[in-house]
Amino acid sequence: MQPALTVVRQQRSLGAAEDLDFALAMLDAVRRGELGPTLRIYRPVPTVALGQRDAKLPGFAAAEAASRRHGFAPLVRKAGGRAAAYHRDCLILDHVEPEADALSGSRKRFARFADLLAGALAKTGLTAGVGPIPGEYCPGEFSVYGEGAPGERIKLAGTAQRVVSGAWLFSTVLVVGNGTPLRRVLTDCYAELGLGWDPRTAGAAADLVPQLTTDRVEDAVRAAYAGYAALDEGDFTALTDLAGRH
Secondary structure, eight states, rough: OOOEEEEEEEOOOHHHHHHHHHHHHHHHHHHTTSSSEEEEOOOOSEEEEOOTTGGSSSSSSHHHHHHHHHTTTEEOOOSSSSSSETTTEEEEEEEEEEEETTTTHHHHHHHHHHHHHHHHHHHHTOOOEEEOOOSSSSOOTEEEEOOOOOOOOOEEEEEEEEETTEEEEEEEEEESOOOHHHHHHHHHHHHHHHHOGGGGGBBHHHHSSSSSOOHHHHHHHHHHTTTTTTTEEEEEEHHHHHOOOO
């Protein structure tokens, strides 16, 4: 039987770097046996999360500078993937759980939660699906997309994992609104990194369903997770105290 999942709403961003670090602190608390299954939801400050491979490219410093020019904080994340951008009209989901053999289940988690997220977006009126998108930024097998005109697919959610002994962190970026600044910053960053992509694959859910709000998407995500496990409401202050222990 799936254990209950504690959902914690973080009302304000801690800062670009601090939010990324806090997810890792949550993972460490799970590894220590001090935190059970937990889902943190928050709206981030403008950030470009670059991958470990991006940091090794000759154009990395120029990509960082391009991010700052657009008002996005450039950071290198510990999880895999290529550069991805997000801002206050996005939702970040950081899901941590203990699992004895966390590594072996990583592919199944990608598939399971991509389907969960696509289902949540479908409840908001989108035609959503899962799969790679030709020319997408931060390409992945389990990208969640929304369909617009025939043959048009816009990436709406990207996922990444970090696995340690006895625990896993599954992080998701859901792009709800204001896709234009994301396309602009990614266009310049990918050019500096020397990576090809198609800017038409980047956008927001509200590009496809006008008037769609982050509150409505968050409600749909919570409802989808209620089909995954029983949900308990958690307190962010208590989570901060726990995740801050070393």
